[in-house]
Amino acid sequence: MHELVLKGKFLFHGEVLEGSVGVDRGRIARISRLPLKGEETIELKSAIVLPGLIDTHVHLRDFRERKKETVESGTKSALHGGITAVFDMPNTNPPVMDSQTFEKRLKLFKGRAYADYALGFLLRDNCREAVKSGADFYKVFMGSSTGGIYSEHFESDYACSPGVLSVHAEDPEVIAKNPERPPEAESRAIKRALIIAESLKKPLNICHVSTREGILEILERSLPWVTFEVTPHHLFLTKKDYERNPLLKVYPPLRTEEHRRALWENISQVPIIASDHAPHTIEDKKNGSAGIPGLETEVALLLDAVNMGLMTLEDIAEKMHDGPVRAFGIIGREFEVGGEATFTIVDLKKEWTVKPEEFYTKSKWSPWEGRRLKGKVVMTLIRGRVVMEGDEIVGKPQGVRLNVQSR
Numbered sequence: 001m002h003e004l005v006l007k008g009k010f011l012f013h014g015e016v017l018e019g020s021v022g023v024d025r026g027r028i029a030r031i032s033r034l035p036l037k038g039e040e041t042i043e044l045k046s047a048i049v050l051p052g053l054i055d056t057h058v059h060l061r062d063f064r065e066r067k068k069e070t071v072e073s074g075t076k077s078a079l080h081g082g083i084t085a086v087f088d089m090p091n092t093n094p095p096v097m098d099s100q101t102f103e104k105r106l107k108l109f110k111g112r113a114y115a116d117y118a119l120g121f122l123l124r125d126n127c128r129e130a131v132k133s134g135a136d137f138y139k140v141f142m143g144s145s146t147g148g149i150y151s152e153h154f155e156s157d158y159a160c161s162p163g164v165l166s167v168h169a170e171d172p173e174v175i176a177k178n179p180e181r182p183p184e185a186e187s188r189a190i191k192r193a194l195i196i197a198e199s200l201k202k203p204l205n206i207c208h209v210s211t212r213e214g215i216l217e218i219l220e221r222s223l224p225w226v227t228f229e230v231t232p233h234h235l236f237l238t239k240k241d242y243e244r245n246p247l248l249k250v251y252p253p254l255r256t257e258e259h260r261r262a263l264w265e266n267i268s269q270v271p272i273i274a275s276d277h278a279p280h281t282i283e284d285k286k287n288g289s290a291g292i293p294g295l296e297t298e299v300a301l302l303l304d305a306v307n308m309g310l311m312t313l314e315d316i317a318e319k320m321h322d323g324p325v326r327a328f329g330i331i332g333r334e335f336e337v338g339g340e341a342t343f344t345i346v347d348l349k350k351e352w353t354v355k356p357e358e359f360y361t362k363s364k365w366s367p368w369e370g371r372r373l374k375g376k377v378v379m380t381l382i383r384g385r386v387v388m389e390g391d392e393i394v395g396k397p398q399g400v401r402l403n404v405q406s407r
């Protein structure tokens with residue numbers, strides 16, 4: 001008899017199987033094609049169990065920007081969107097650039113986070129503090145973005161990074177001359193980062209790749225220690241959408257159809273899809289802030305894409321679970337006996353309309369407002385506990401820090 005049994009369809013090693021998952025003390029105790037007995041049983045009907053999805057690129061603000069987002073609102077938003085763990089970006093106000101601020105950030109998350117989390121540290125000539133911080137990952141901006149702090153010594157910052165380095169690759173010189181950030185700003189920075197990566201042979205994760213040249217360059221070099229992210233907004237929106245709606249300003253910017261198509265043509269080789277969730281108030285957006293919220297729409301958009309035949313359910317698990325686990329060395333999240341019973345449960349047939357006023361993020365707008373999507377996250381479980389069901393967050397904040405190997 002298990003404490004909990006999930007009965008229905010689940011995605012296991014690339015196949016949708018019908019059966020049961022037995023859960024004891026927060027872990028997967030048994031996976032079986034046959035029925036299992038549980039003190040409690042959740043019958044899933046048409047829904048499908050995926051491994052608990054992870055978003056490796058999230059801006060949760062808080063600190064002095066509680067108006068935009070707090071750890072509470074941001075991690076509730078994550079659970080609502082089917083995201084069981086978030087990677088918190090360190091370009092906060094104040095930025096996480098010294099070990100003391102890192103400690104503050106860690107304290108802030110404890111007892112307040114509804115989803116699990118990994119915390120980042122911003123690198124810029126501050127190696128000693130970086131080592132002292134013991135962060136879960138490190139972030140570097142090659143050119144200026146939100147927060148304005150960027151590295152002028154990318155090579156030495158990368159060389160000293162104590163763990164996986166996530167890089168925002170846009171070239172500062174190109175940006176200075178072309179504030180509209182043309183594709184060359186990205187491709188030039190990616191080329192430079194890859195040349196350095198080739199000699200350093202240290203883990204590098206290139207964020208939000210948005211250009212044809214950028215993705216092709218990464219795939220051509222194919223360095224085993226280099227991973228990269230693509231965002232849903234670069235997959236589903238173009239420059240034309242931005243021209244119609246100035247709120248879609250984002251760094252790197254939305255590109256032309258040619259670039260968008262290049263991302264899709266290479267989708268099978270994209271290791272990570274991440275939202276770059278950037279919650280701004282509508283007022284800040286109208287004043288030109290770059291970034292769009294994405295936690296509550298990303299999985300649904302991908303499910304909609306599955307329904308359109310653009311990708312498979314397995315792709316979602318691969319790019320939002322397996323890819324992040326491999327890139328950052330996350331331990332204990334395997335969808336296997338002994339792994340944590342942390343799941344994202346989706347219904348591919350459920351249709352719904354995006355209504356940002358019903359979202360948990362404080363950023364009450366969405367690029368997809370009013371859009372009808374087919375496919376929805378219906379339930380989220382963390383360590384055997386239902387934490388979101390039918391759009392409602394259930395229970396207290398019980399998120400914990402992810403166990404990241406490189407720490």
Ligand SMILES: [Zn+2]
Pocket residue numbers: 057059089276
């Ligand atoms: Zn970002």
